[in-house]
Amino acid sequence: AQSVTQPDIHITVSEGASLELRCNYSYGATPYLFWYVQSPGQGLQLLLKYFSGDTLVQGIKGFEAEFKRSQSSFNLRKPSVHWSDAAEYFCAVGASGFQKLVFGTGTRLLVSP
Amino acid sequence: SAVISQKPSRDICQRGTSLTIQCQVDSQVTMMFWYRQQPGQSLTLIATANQGSEATYESGFVIDKFPISRPNLTFSTLTVSNLSPEDSSIYLCSVGGIGVGEQFFGPGTRLTVL
Numbered sequence: 001a002q003s004v005t006q007p008d009i010h011i012t013v014s015e016g017a018s019l020e021l022r023c024n025y026s027y028g029a030t031p032y033l034f035w036y037v038q039s040p041g042q043g044l045q046l047l048l049k050y051f052s053g054d055t056l057v058q059g060i061k062g063f064e065a066e067f068k069r070s071q072s073s074f075n076l077r078k079p080s081v082h083w084s085d086a087a088e089y090f091c092a093v094g095a096s097g098f099q100k101l102v103f104g105t106g107t108r109l110l111v112s113p
Numbered sequence: 114s115a116v117i118s119q120k121p122s123r124d125i126c127q128r129g130t131s132l133t134i135q136c137q138v139d140s141q142v143t144m145m146f147w148y149r150q151q152p153g154q155s156l157t158l159i160a161t162a163n164q165g166s167e168a169t170y171e172s173g174f175v176i177d178k179f180p181i182s183r184p185n186l187t188f189s190t191l192t193v194s195n196l197s198p199e200d201s202s203i204y205l206c207s208v209g210g211i212g213v214g215e216q217f218f219g220p221g222t223r224l225t226v227l
Contacts, residue, residue: 032214043117043205043218044156051214090155094214099144101216103155 002027002093004104012110013081021076021107023065023091032094033074034101035065039087047089050074061085086111115140115208117219125225126196133192134222136206141186143209146216147179150203159204162189196226 003026013019025031032051036044048059055067065076074091091104116139126132136145144163148156159179160168168181182190193200203223207216 034214036218041220043220044207046210046215046217049215099209099214100146100158100161101156101214103157105155 002031002102004091004093004102006089006091006104006107008107009105010108010110012112014112015083016080019076019078019081019085019109021089021091021109023074023076023104024072025074025091025093026072027093031074033065033067034092034094035059035063035074035076036090036092036103037061037087038090038106044090047076081109081111083111083113085109114210115142115217117206117208117217119204119206119219119222121222122220123223123225125227127227128196128198130196131192131194132196132224133190134204134206136189136191136219138187138208143186145183145189146207146209147181147189147191148205148207148218150205150221152201156205159191193224196224198226200224201226 005024034049035047037047038044047063048057050057050067058064063078067074088106088108090106092101118137120135147159150156158171159174160170162168162181162183164183164186180192203221205218205221207218
């Protein structure tokens with residue numbers, strides 16, 4: 001069965017510092033991978049996705065993620081965090097014909113001044 | 114991308130009652146999904162709703178507890194029946210995007226059961 005692990009429940013980063021959120025997946029074939037962000041009181045917004053090709057994918061709001069098959073990872077990065085990036089971040093893998101999504105437990109990002 | 118609205122945005126309900134959540138999309142879509150997000154938890158898929166067919170429920174979710182309607186390609190409802198405090202969650206609907214596996218989410222309905 002597909003599964004996603006986000007080992008960090010909370011992360012605090014100073015504004016302007018770099019960010020890396022970890023995501024590990026378990027899937028028997030080539031995965032379709034996603035990062036979503038959920039701001040307080042909001043629905044989920046797609047940040048970026050990986051299907052195939054270049055393993056470094058660019059997303060919205062200055063985010064990027066790198067797919068590493070050997071490590072079964074799809075970590076999210078941003079070189080300089082802004083206070084508005086404070087939110088919950090979910091990694092997800094496409095499953096069962098890739099129409100369903102299996103989500104990780106999420107990482108809450110706090111941004112300190 | 115699709116624009117999705119949900120009603121109500123939040124509600125407080127008594128134990129034993131039911132709540133029906135509406136999901137409206139601004140374009141016709143084939144697949145709609147209903148998720149539950151329990152406090153401090155991730156999203157769990159409840160069911161997939163295709164227009165013109167019965168919803169497909171995930172393991173642990175049953176139609177008697179979570180009946181779903183999908184009368185047309187832009188609308189769906191999820192009813193949470195016989196409410197208990199354990200049903201207190203955020204319920205989100207989503208629709209499939211153009212990209213495989215891509216989904217667009219509504220803002221969610223926050224349900225509190227007393």
